[in-house]
Amino acid sequence: MAGFALDPEQEQWCERLRALASRRLGPLAGKGEPGRVNRPLLAALGEHGLLERVFSAGALDLCLLRESLAYGCTEAETALALQGLGAHPVLSAGSAAQRERWLPGVREGRTVAAFALSEPGAGSDAAALALAAQPCATGGWRLSGEKRWISNAPEADFYTVFARTGEGPGAKGVSAFLVPADRPGLTGEALDMLSPHAIGALRFDGVPVGPEDLLGEPGHGFRVAMDTLNRFRPSVGAFAVGMARAALDATLAHTAHRTAFGGVLGDLQAVAHRVAEMATRTEAARLLVYAAAGAYDADSGSPDVPRRAAMAKLLATETAQYVVDHAVQLHGAVALQRGHLLEHLYREVRAPRIYEGASEVQRTIIARSLYGQQARPGQHGQQPQPGPAGVAR
Structure with missing residues (x-):
């Protein structure tokens, strides 16, 4: 990628992905039940090798994948992303036995993964989580x-x-x-959320786990979580950009042909200027997403x-909200109208501003990083350290 322009091979790949989506x-997504895991859709993602790409692709290619799928089928994008989010810690920090046992099924779309970080009292402040792992005499723990x-x-x-x-x-x-879902003491319930995919609560009543269930070293779990989020956050932005581009293209087509006041909507300066603003913000967000992905690929540490x-x-997420809202207007x-592309996007675009760190959390991360490069007056050169970042997905 030179000068933030995609090469012809990348453009062709994105076009094939949009068509596939x-x-x-899309038809498989339409047959799914709202609020449930769509296993046929996951199987199709595995069949086309897209779940494998989540684990083998660099951050830039992951962004292109998520943006392209989101343009044509947000449900497929979300199903793919959730597999990556839930299973990436196994890939990055799991043992050989854990990877061998679980990752083939994830890549094929047979095994459903989940990333369980958020709690009733620890969403935006993920470091405040309270799920307790009590040591056992056998050398393991019980989760409560x-x-x-x-x-x-x-x-x-x-x-x-x-x-x-x-x-x-x-x-x-x-x-x-x-933690396998069939562990004794682990129960769950579905939550009725503004979401097409499954979201639920989990209850841990003395769930047994052992050293063989650890992902990484004891006490290093927060690093595992943050490494995962740092990899996926730019691609959350790509998901948002995909929705924004779909809304923008729909708006261009509509305003170029919809007659009103003796002409078409696009002839009205107020409309044309609003579309220009939508396009400019979308492109700016897209380039920032690519830049973040490129930085991760260059040196993830x-x-x-x-x-x-x-x-x-x-x-990207704030831009997508702006673009979809103005597209509806x-x-x-x-x-x-139920079933319209923009009605669907209007429901889908709100959640990304919250999960994997709300917009306010992102601003905190940015500010702490910036001020961390400066010695604050009265602190004798000590620099503030970056704090936790929350997730709700």
Whole structure:
């Protein structure tokens, strides 16, 4: 990618993905039951090798994948992203046995993964989670507490669960576990949310886990969570950009042909200027997403990566909300009709401003990173450290 322009091969790949999303995945999504895991859709994503790309692609290619799917079928994009979010900790921090046991099914769309971080009292402040991992005499732990607003719950086949093992205060005392859904003491319920996919609550009543269930080292779970979020946050922005581009293209087609006041809507300066603003914001968000993904691919451990990822998610999700809202306004009542593309996007576009770190959390990450580069007066050169970032997905 030179000068933030895609090369012809990338453009062709994106076009094939948009066509696949519209013609093959969209009909499968339409047959799914709202609020439930759509396993036939997941199987199709696996059949076309797209779930494999979630794990093997760089951050830029992941953004292109999510943006292209979102343009044609938001349900397919979300199903793919949730598989990646739930299973990436297994890929990055799991043992060979864990990867061998679970990842083939995830890649094929047979095994449903979930990322279980958020709790009733720990959404935006994920380091405040309270799910307790009590040590057992056998050398393992028992998990007690609740997770909430977990995508794919309660239907997932396994959960990446973050619990407090107490090696230190705050984030330093959090560990990550791979917990199969059939563990005794683990129950769940579906939540009735403004969402086409499953979101639920999980109850842990002394759920047994052992050293073989750890993802990484004890006390390093928060790092596992943040590494996962840093990888996926720019691509959340790509999801938002895909929705914005779909809304923008629909608006261009509508305003270019809809007659009103002796001409077409696009002849009205107020309309044309609004469309120009929508297009400019969408392109700016898209470029920032690509830049954040490129920074991650260049050096995922760079201290700039969390800030760039936060900027990309913040601008893209806020932009998508703006563009979809104005697209609805320019279409008028027809856009509020059930089944219309914009009615669908209007419902879908709101949640990304909250999950995987709300917009306010992204601003906090950005500000702390910026001020962390400056010595504050009266602190004798000490720099504030970046704080936790929340997730609700």
